[in-house]
Amino acid sequence: MAMGAPLIGTSVLRKEDYRFLTGAGQYTDDISLPGQTYAVFVRSPHAHANIKSIKKDQALKKPGVLAVFTGEDLAAAKVGGLPCGWLITDVNGQPMKEPPHPCLAQGKARYVGDQVAVVIAESLHAARDGADAVQVDYEPLPSVVDTASAGKKGAPQLHENAPDNTCYVWAIGDKAAVDKAFAGAAHVTRLDLVNNRLIPNAIEPRAATGAYSRAEEAYTLYVSNQNPHVERLLMTAFVLGLPEHKVRVVAPDVGGGFGSKIYLYPEDVVVTWAAKQINRPVKWTADRSESFVSDAHGRDHVTIAELAMDKDGKFLAMRVHTTANIGAYLSTFAAAVPTILYATLLAGQYTTPLIYCEVTAVFSNTAPVDAYRGAGRPEATYVVERLVETAAREMKLDPAEIRRRNFIRSFPYQTPVALMYDTGDYDATLDGALKLADVAGYGKRKEDSIKRGKLRGLGYAAYIEACGIAPSAVAGSLGARAGLFEAGEVRVHPTGSVTVFTGSHSHGQGHETTFAQVVADRLGMAIENVDIVHGDTSKVLFGMGTYGSRSLAVGGTAIVMALDKIIAKGKKIAAHLLEASESDIEYDRGVFKVAGTDKQKMFGEVAFAAYVPHNYPHDKLEPGLNENAFYDPSNFTFPAGTYVCEVEVDPDTGKVTVDRFTAVDDFGKIVNPMIVEGQVHGGLTQGIGQALIEGCVYDKDSGQLLTGSFMDYSIPRADDVPSYKVDTRETPCTHNPLGVKGCGEAGAIGAPAALMNAITDALGVKDLPMPATPQTVWKALRAKKAA
């Protein structure tokens, strides 16, 4: 049956919703295996301490406790440390410092929450009782948590092989040329910026259940994770030394990731290894307090940023020095975030011809820091867009006008920081945002606020991001130790319905719907006849997973390539059945036709012929209709847009209300507008959270995490954020067949700068640290009054 209207571009309701709405989702902790045991980790209460001894005997005496393992046990069993998936080479041509990252501490604990031992018991209660009874003799050491201090001479040292706690000093750009441009500039704008540390807080805590079968000599790991094949590869090849085919990793329904579930974590390794030791499944689910101390955190930069301009506000050069806190150990992609994913975005949407950026990555006695929604690009956008808005104010230019004077308008465009933008239309998104935000009516709204004794401010952010990572060869040349392609498989069943296997992983993004729309359109069949399978290494051929807004651009393209192979094979089969030449066969929405005739075969008939090949070109073609494809993109994709934020501030309390937030994004072609809008809403809210209320705080003296629960760390609630106005413009990506760019991170990338530009405008101050809590705002107003 040929189908009518295309599904791409329409807001198809989600196929996955029914199970989530009825409690039928299967998250890792929902899966119970026969005979399962429970693991509880003993974590360091100290930020930095020598571990003098660990006594297990009292714990082992507790009822129900089956085993206690420590770092010594793992070392004896030759369990390796966790690898870092990205090698950064420093300014002197030396590789970054890679201190060992043991799965259970060996001799030293380096942050509050560092895993010291694991207790495995018959029940969760028994495991907790056992963990309480493990006696660890700590010798506390001085600690350092502060980003600006960690790399200073005399700071407490975390690792023997990393002097001054420095992992690397890395740079990009022509420093001499940049310095020269600054020397001749008409105006220089400088900002000292802090990009606050965030704790991702997916609402489903991390969880991992390991199982081992003696009969098959094989392991299964159920884990709340964004990229099960990568998890398996890292764990088997680098940590446990197991053959990959003997390990199955399943990432079932996953309750949000935001980057924090990309990584191979110590707990994942320990439950997998321990399952064999005790010959029973071992289940671990983090409680929220554990998530706060042990999930990889995000951001945490201290930056000096400068922008040089001519007298007309044309950007001449940018100079950026950043110190990035990477925590106690290198997490899986930690090294790439403040370098490759950050400094390469400093051109923003502008023609700034010269850019120099130097990044010092420092270890500290804090949880590891890695990619969190946006990963480097929010930090870059914050630098660029705070500088640009501040420059406009200093030069008395309209903030939209200064942007227009510097927009890139000719594509492809080679930036001075390595990236080649393929396409974009920054005027379109800026103009669209100004209109949708009713900036023309802002003056009247401001007057109204003033009448009510309130302050009002307006702020913009015109962001760009590099998504759809990546060309593997480029990533490899920049230090990636993995490829960054994606894989897909299309399995056509004998009766013509289709199961598609993708290496992308959905943890809220709605791939089961979006990808099915793509498949149904390409093959011209009803969406009900298409199922998308993901998240299981035993089902999916391979996958690099979901992060960096890459799923549709990379994973979707792999599926399209496999679909095209299906159609190509289908044409050969149809040609045989119709006794026509293959070159005369056309495929149109579910029908193979002989061009210019009424001779045709339906897709289902061709599929049937492939599996019941009685009348079949056996001499030329294998039976069956099943194709796979691997897609390695030729470039990144470059979503971009303009955000406009309007805030009202109560000068008596310092409370900031986000009155209006407008987002106009260019994500290229859009498959499902409803899902895209949802992604933008979520990203914006995380960005507003960063700017307004979220901030991870470690005590400077003790190294204790002071924001270790939802009562101390504020993630946005429904009444912290407004209803959003969102819209899109479209310049299709030039190098993938769907023309798509990715939309998952944009909101979190652009929102903080827009919000802080609005707040500083309202307050009439040059800068304000994030989060702009009532106390911070009130203090700033008071200081301004005093001055």
Place this chain on the structure above:
Amino acid sequence: MGVKVSMTVNGKQVSSEVEERTLLVTLIREQLRLTGTHVGCDTAQCGACTIAMNGKAVKSCSMLAMQAEGADIMTIEGVAKPDGTLHPMQAAFKENHGLQCGFCTPGMVMNAIDFAKRHPNASEQEVREALDGNLCRCTGYHNIVKSIMAGSKAMAAGK
């Protein structure tokens, strides 16, 4: 060790042996295997564990199983009609894309149903305030608020 607790869950009489310290959510998830009720925090902030007890939305992580002795409990698994048709509030979440990863969703729906019964004509601001005890990290709440307003209307109209 161990006490017997009995209650009605989704219309069925159940009884179970639990440790005194067992939380109601643990009984629901581990003993009764109703895993639609989730645990997202340990400080009664996130609301993923919200159920209906005697018709009122409560956080099942914040009470002991023993405290529910004799109670009438409804979990997310009991909300749709026996034939599988979604409750109007569930349908509104689907139609308005009020969920992404789905983890907070059962708690959101349970709270929303209770709220809509008590406030059939709530304003957007009232809905936002009513969600103070339910955290979502995916949706930014925009579509959850839309869903609850639409679901409330549908419930009031007796759909």
